[in-house]
Amino acid sequence: MTPRLWLPSAAGPLVLVAHGSRDPRAARANEALAAAVRRLHPRGQVRLSFLDHTGPRPAETLLALEESGERRATLVPLLLTSAYHGRVDIPAALMDARAAGLRMPVSVSDVLGPVGGQTSALLLAALRRRLDAASAAAGVWSSAGPLDGVVLAAAGTRDATARETVSAVAASLSTALGGVPCQVAYASAAAPTGAEAVAALRDAGARRVGVASYFLAPGLLHEAVVTAARSAGAAVVAEPLGGAPELARLVLARTATAREPVCDLVKAA
Structure with missing residues (x-):
């Protein structure tokens, strides 16, 4: 049975905000996550x-929600870092709504990645779920220890603070996997590449890298970094997080951090 979570009615409808992509697979993955959230939160929009x-x-x-009679809403960014999209695009989207006549209060939650230096156990569980599934399909079972190196493949950003949060996830994932070394890799904008990360782990003695x-x-950036990792000998490649049930629970957990952004409060004043 799927556990259900009841949120305070004061939160209003949840508006999940994804990055968006020309790749239709990305929309399907985000729809899968939204569907997983709905299963946990059947009483709310x-x-x-x-x-x-x-x-x-x-x-x-x-x-559209305000026109239908809703009195408030909560935005949840489906983002793994607070880089440009989190710091600029999310507030800009809310300001666009205000410019178009939106009057109801809107709260915005934290992103799904680390907040205040803390990586959610739910995020780590979702990463492990995907890694374990790929390991089992490949005849390797990561949680039992056969993987002796892991690459955390990410999109990449020039924002140093955002990269620090990705490194924090890698460190936390290493701990969750019992100390298996975990090396970050990026598809663009920053080093190392997927191939370089796998090579570094193999140089350090790893023989079964996931x-x-x-x-x-999924999308072009995901394909770029995992293809590079495979070319260097990665044995296991996990799927993107998509509709992992732990991620859906994290989306709902993030509503507890939602608050009206400063730009919106200033405008209201």
Whole structure:
């Protein structure tokens, strides 16, 4: 039986905000996550919106909710770091809604990645779920110890603070896997590449390297970093997090951190 979580009615409808992609697989993965959240939160509305490439956009979704009679809403960014999309695009989306006439209060939660230096146990459990599934399919069982090196494959960013949070996830994942070395790799904007990360682990003595995908959805960047890792000898490559049940629980947990952003409070004043 799927456990259900009841959120305070004061939270209003949840508007999940994904990055968006031209790759249709990305929209399907985000829809799978939204569906998983709905199963946990059957009494509330859960809407999915996108910052770019596809619709509906957050402003459109918020305006439609207000028109239907809703009195407030909560935005949950489906983002793994607080880089540009979290710091700039999410507030901009809310300001677009205000400019279009939105009046109801809107709270915004933290992203799904580390907050205040803490990596959620639910995020780590989702990463392990995907890594274990890939390991089992390949005849390797990661939680029992056969993997002796793990690459945490991420999209990449020039934001040093955001990269620090990815490194924090890698360190926490290493601990969760019993001390298996975990090396970050990026698809773009930062080093090392997937191939370089695998090579570094193998140079340090690892012989069975797995790749944990720090992505919510498949796409060009995910393919780039995991293809590079495979070319260097990675034995196991996990799927993106998508609709992992632990991630759905994390989405709901993040609503506890939701607050009205400063830019919105200033405008209201």
